[in-house]
Amino acid sequence: MAAKSYEEEHPVKVFGWAATDTSGHLSPFKFSRRETGEKDVQLKVLYCGVCHSDLHQIKNEWGSTTYPIVPGHEIVGVVTEVGSKVEKFKVGDKVGVGTIIGSCRSCENCANDLEVYCDKVLVTYNDTEIVTYGGYSDIMVADEHFVVHWPENLPMEAAPLLCAGITTYSPLRYFGLDKPGMHIGVVGLGGLGHMAVKFAKAFGTKVTVISTSVGKKQEAIERFGVDSFLISHDPKQMQAAVGTLDGIIDTVSVVHPILPLLSLLKTNGKLILVGAIEKPLELPVFPILTGGRKLVGASATGGMKETQEMVNFSAKHNITPDVEIVRMDYVNTALDRLVKNDVKYRFVIDVGKTLNAAT
Ligand code: NAP
Ligand code: ZN
Ligand code: ZN
Numbered sequence: 001m002a003a004k005s006y007e008e009e010h011p012v013k014v015f016g017w018a019a020t021d022t023s024g025h026l027s028p029f030k031f032s033r034r035e036t037g038e039k040d041v042q043l044k045v046l047y048c049g050v051c052h053s054d055l056h057q058i059k060n061e062w063g064s065t066t067y068p069i070v071p072g073h074e075i076v077g078v079v080t081e082v083g084s085k086v087e088k089f090k091v092g093d094k095v096g097v098g099t100i101i102g103s104c105r106s107c108e109n110c111a112n113d114l115e116v117y118c119d120k121v122l123v124t125y126n127d128t129e130i131v132t133y134g135g136y137s138d139i140m141v142a143d144e145h146f147v148v149h150w151p152e153n154l155p156m157e158a159a160p161l162l163c164a165g166i167t168t169y170s171p172l173r174y175f176g177l178d179k180p181g182m183h184i185g186v187v188g189l190g191g192l193g194h195m196a197v198k199f200a201k202a203f204g205t206k207v208t209v210i211s212t213s214v215g216k217k218q219e220a221i222e223r224f225g226v227d228s229f230l231i232s233h234d235p236k237q238m239q240a241a242v243g244t245l246d247g248i249i250d251t252v253s254v255v256h257p258i259l260p261l262l263s264l265l266k267t268n269g270k271l272i273l274v275g276a277i278e279k280p281l282e283l284p285v286f287p288i289l290t291g292g293r294k295l296v297g298a299s300a301t302g303g304m305k306e307t308q309e310m311v312n313f314s315a316k317h318n319i320t321p322d323v324e325i326v327r328m329d330y331v332n333t334a335l336d337r338l339v340k341n342d343v344k345y346r347f348v349i350d351v352g353k354t355l356n357a358a359t
Contacts, residue, residue: 006032006131007032009034010031010032010033010034010035011032011034011035012032012033012034012035012036012042012139012141013030013032014030014031014032014033014133014137014138014139015028015029015030015137015138015355015356016028016029016031016070016133016134016136016137016138016355017029017070017136017137017328017331017355018031018067018068018069018070018133018136019058019067019068019069019071020067020068021067022059022060022065023059024055024058024059024335025332026058026071026136026331026332026335029068029070031068031070031133031137033133033139033140033141034141036081036082036083036141037083037141037143038083038084038085038086039083039085039086039143039144039145040082040083040086040141040142040143040144041079041081041082041083041086041089041095041141041142041143041144041147042079042080042081042082042139042140042141043075043077043078043079043080043095043097043139043140043141043147044077044078044080044138044139044352045072045075045076045077045135045137045138045139045140045351045352045355046076046077046078046156046350046351046352047075047076047077047156047157047159047325047348047349047350047351047352048072048074048075048076048134048135048136048159048348048349048351049072049074049159049160049162049163049164049191049321049323049346049347049348049349050072050074050326050331050334050335050338050346050347050348050349051071051073051074051160051163051164051191051346052190052191052192052253052276052338053073053163053276054071054072054073054134054335055335055338055339056253056276056278057069057071057125057126058071058335061278062276062278063278064126064128065126066126066128066131069125069126069133070125070133070134070136070137071125071126071134071135071136072124072125072134072135072136072137072349073097073098073099073123073124073125073134073135073162073163074098074135074159074160074161074162074163074164074348075096075097075098075124075134075135075140075159075162076094076095076096076150076156076157076158076159076162077094077095077096077097077140077156077351077352078092078093078094078095079091079092079093079094079095080139082144083144086144087144088144088147088149089144089147089149093149093150094149094150094152094156095147095148095149095150096147096148096149096150096159096161096162096311097124097135097140097142097146097147097148097162098124098146098148098162098163098166098301098307099116099123099124099162099163099300099301100115100116100121100122100123100124100146100301100304101122101123101124101132101142101143101146102120102121102122102142102143102146103115103116103118103120103121103122103146104118104119104120105145107119107120112303113303113304113305113306114303115145115146115303115304116300116301116302116303117300124142135351136328136331136349136351137351137355138351138355138356145304146304148162148304148307148308148311149308149311150311151311151312151315152315153315154311154314154315154320155320157320157323157325157348158314158320158321158323159348160191160195160321160323160346160348161195161310161311161314161319161320161321162307162311163301164191164192164194164195164321164346165195165199165310165311165314165319165321166301166302166306166307166310167192167195167274167298167301167302168192168193168195168196168199168249168251168274169195169199169302169306169310169313170298170301170302170306170310171249171272171274171296171298172184172196172199172200172203172247172249173306174298175247175270175272175296175298177200177203177205177246177247177249177270177272178199178200178203178205179203179204179205180203180204180205181204181205181206182203182205182206182246182247183205183206183207183208183244183245183246184196184200184205184206184207184208184245184246184247184248184249185207185208185209185210185245185247185248185249185261185264186200186207186208186209186210186226186248186249186251187209187210187211187232187248187249187250187251187252187261188210188211188212188250188251188252188253188275189209189211189213189216189220189345190251190253190341190343190345191251191321191343191345191346192249192251192274192275193209193249193251193345194224194321194322194345194346195319195321196249196251197209197220197224197226198224198319198321199319200249201224201225201226202313202317202319205246206227207224207225207226207227208226208227208228208229208230208241208244208245208264209226209228209229209230210230210232210238210248210261210264211229211230211231211232212231212232212233212341213341214231216229216344217229217231219344223322228241232256232260238260238263238264241264242263242264243263243264243265243266243267244264244266245264245265245266245269246265246266246269246270247265247269247270247271247272248261248264248265248269248270248271248272249272249274250271250272250273250274250275251274251275252275252277253275253276253277254275254277255277255279255281256281257282258271258281258282258283258284258295259284259287262284262287262288262291262293262295263287265291265293267291267292267293268291268292268293268294269291269293269294270293270294270295270296271293271294271295271296272296272297272298273295273296273297273298274297274298283295321345321346321348322344322345322346323345323346323347323348324343324344324346324347324348325348325349325350326347326348326349326350327349327350327354327357328349328350328351328354328355328357329354329357330349331347331349334347334349
């Protein structure tokens with residue numbers, strides 16, 4: 001029997017927006033997805049966040065993009081169909097899909113609920129092994145293991161929890177930076193950074209933001225309750241804070257100096273890099289040696305169990321991202337504004353109401 005064509009194996013017609021070259025400009029794009037398999041959940045996408053990783057990838061800044069690319073990995077929607085062996089979901093459930101939609105389910109990482117580190121991990125869009133398309137589209141399909149329940153009291157617009165949320169929650173927990181009384185630094189008050197601030201405050205830690213934007217100071221203090229706000233290019237402010245932090249989450253998306261950040265740490269403090277910077281950073285060794293400081297990378301988001309835990313924690317503690325809801329046909333402007341650091345603090349596309357209107 002002849003092998004089935006891509007179209008035969010993917011009969012479900014989908015409408016989304018895609019970039020077709022390194023300009024990163026998105027435009028309407030018709031494609032298809034697989035039928036709902038026995039362990040699959042199909043959902044109607046209602047909201048999708050705009051992550052800086054979307055921007056890196058539509059412009060091929062990581063060198064791994066296959067065009068056309070449909071971005072979007074902060075997806076919240078409603079279940080429209082479930083496979084015959086699906087156990088956790090039913091039609092009508094509110095659900096979320098984040099950065100991964102598959103893994104081998106049998107390796108050590110998968111057994112330890114760290115699917116995100118599996119060699120066979122399948123990312124939600126622009127996977128390098130098979131074609132995957134993300135949430136800037138009307139319909140998604142994923143194995144139920146990679147779908148989370150969306151708590152009733154959590155607004156669906158809070159979709160950025162699914163990447164910005166888990167990427168900051170996970171390392172704060174894993175590296176023990178979640179103890180009341182600790183002092184945590186957050187570098188870059190953007191999509192990830194403002195979620196790091198919210199979780200750190202919820203854990204009862206003191207928070208210092210280290211930022212390039214003077215204009216974010218008042219809001220950081222008054223709205224997010226940060227305890228202090230340092231301008232990273234002001235040596236006096238940075239000097240005054242040397243040796244004060246137990247840990248730092250660095251969310252900056254471009255090459256930036258590491259030494260001043262290491263200096264802010266106490267002995268044995270941890271600098272955790274979560275920004276996905278495509279170029280190497282200059283690493284000064286002596287401050288690490290002499291201060292017992294740790295420089296670590298995290299976290300390629302987080303595993304599925306922890307993602308559900310984070311969503312539930314957010315619902316319980318009323319932690320939601322600060323979002324600017326935009327129409328689908330505003331997405332190119334939103335991406336331009338993201339490049340210019342002009343968003344407070346995450347764009348979320350109202351896919352449900354505006355995708356089909358935006359043709
Ligand atoms: P974002 O909203 O653009 O925030 C980045 C922040 O970095 C900006 O708000 C800005 O904060 C600061 N910044 C911007 N330009 C800077 C510069 N030239 N020098 C110093 N600071 C600068 O981006 P995001 O969505 O939070 O993502 C941040 C990074 O994390 C991206 O590289 C993204 O790909 C990556 N990421 C990684 C993972 C993972 O799994 N590890 C997951 C998601 C995203 P201030 O205005 O306060 O300076
Ligand atoms: Zn992301
Ligand atoms: Zn695995």
